[in-house]
Amino acid sequence: AQSVTQLDSHVSVSEGTPVLLRCNYSSSYSPSLFWYVQHPNKGLQLLLKYTSAATLVKGINGFEAEFKKSETSFHLTKPSAHMSDAAEYFCVVSAPRDYKLSFGAGTTVTVRA
């Protein structure tokens, strides 16, 4: 079985400062890991995915995440936050050929001007 734990329910940053969203995973297999973003009353947009290739994954809008097997982590970072980054972020895990996605509880990001 797979699961993820998002360590922060809410992150608040100032515009232009770095963003760090923490995610730890648990998986019986070599996992596939994803980060999705959800803006208010919108569906989810895929930011990036890890599927056993390079451990440092670059996504859209300047986000990147690093897969660390030894720490069972997949933290999401962005060097400089923008007001438009204010949203809900979900860390998601699945087994490589399993369609079922296990979602974390989500992290709400607010960006201060």
Add this chain to the structure above:
Amino acid sequence: GAVVSQHPSWVICKSGTSVKIECRSLDFQATTMFWYRQFPKQSLMLMATSNEGSKATYEQGVEKDKFLINHASLTLSTLTVTSAHPEDSSFYICSAAPGLAINIQYFGAGTRLSVL
């Protein structure tokens, strides 16, 4: 690419009526589509998985007679909430998998259902 359209985006209905939500993959064929439910400030819960031309597979605890799913073509899946009640009010989101890697899913914008 990989756009999923969901319609309507918001629907209000009276208790006891049925509501149909459409999910379309606009620029790819989706053998498998998924329906999720999201309560306010909570994560997504998978309700069911639909495969084109076959019956949907429902997750434990989801009433298949209440939530009817039809996957009529490789680009269209529908969710019908039958005899809706206020407790069915929620945000419903569909997703579609464009290929064999069905854990890579693209999501619709969601439908907010309010049952009065």
